[in-house]
Amino acid sequence: AQTVTQSQPEMSVQEAETVTLSCTYDTSESNYYLFWYKQPPSRQMILVIRQEAYKQQNATENRFSVNFQKAAKSFSLKISDSQLGDTAMYFCAFMKQSSFGGYQKVTFGTGTKLQVIP
Amino acid sequence: EAQVTQNPRYLITVTGKKLTVTCSQNMNHEYMSWYRQDPGLGLRQIYYSMNVEVTDKGDVPEGYKVSRKEKRNFPLILESPSPNQTSLYFCASSPPYQETQYFGPGTRLLVL
Numbered sequence: 001a002q003t004v005t006q007s008q009p010e011m012s013v014q015e016a017e018t019v020t021l022s023c024t025y026d027t028s029e030s031n032y033y034l035f036w037y038k039q040p041p042s043r044q045m046i047l048v049i050r051q052e053a054y055k056q057q058n059a060t061e062n063r064f065s066v067n068f069q070k071a072a073k074s075f076s077l078k079i080s081d082s083q084l085g086d087t088a089m090y091f092c093a094f095m096k097q098s099s100f101g102g103y104q105k106v107t108f109g110t111g112t113k114l115q116v117i118p
Numbered sequence: 119e120a121q122v123t124q125n126p127r128y129l130i131t132v133t134g135k136k137l138t139v140t141c142s143q144n145m146n147h148e149y150m151s152w153y154r155q156d157p158g159l160g161l162r163q164i165y166y167s168m169n170v171e172v173t174d175k176g177d178v179p180e181g182y183k184v185s186r187k188e189k190r191n192f193p194l195i196l197e198s199p200s201p202n203q204t205s206l207y208f209c210a211s212s213p214p215y216q217e218t219q220y221f222g223p224g225t226r227l228l229v230l
Contacts, residue, residue, distance in 0.1 A: 043223070045221035045224075104168075105163060106151065106166075110160040
């Protein structure tokens with residue numbers, strides 16, 4: 001069974017600064033996907049960024065980037081130029097790659113509550 | 119508009135009274151899933167479905183049932199709700215050969 005650990009329950013960052021949220025996971029699988037989801041106070045789940053395990057290059061989406069260390073089973077999220085709208089709960093998630101396409105079981109971490117301070 | 123809808127959005131019920139939370143998607147997605155979210159525990163997968171009539175258990179299936187008779191709908195059934203099923207529930211869907219999930223708005227359930 002897979003496990004996902006987010007060791008920082010809460011974090012804060014000054015507006016315009018950079019912050020890194022950590023995520024580690026444990027799996028025996030070699031093919032999988034990793035995700036970061038954002039959940040603002042509205043409770044809507046929003047995909048921030050995704051990473052395929054077979055890709056060595058770290059994923060980037062505008063101000064959001066990841067540091068994917070497959071051997072260390074680490075998947076941290078870096079938010080640059082933090083904005084007030086980044087205030088939210090952030091969840092790391094693991095999905096095993098299905099041999100027939102699509103997804104199967106998904107495991108989420110417990111989340112990190114990020115507060116951006118003006 | 120492409121979306122995943124859930125109904126009801128809020129529900130207060132009593133122990134033992136059967137209820138169904140509906141989930142519908144208009145994107146012709148094959149894969150659908152149910153999660154519950156509890157403080158300090160993140161999201162935990164209850165059941166998922168890979169296609170019509172194909173479902174499988176997630177990590178916390180006890181006390182829940184699902185059915186997938188049509189591609190667009192994936193209802194979550196609580197036959198005899200208990201207070202420990204008080205939670206925020208999310209439905210999600212995903213197109214085939216894509217792993218990105220699209221989430222519904224959530225259903226907040228309170229079981230007294």
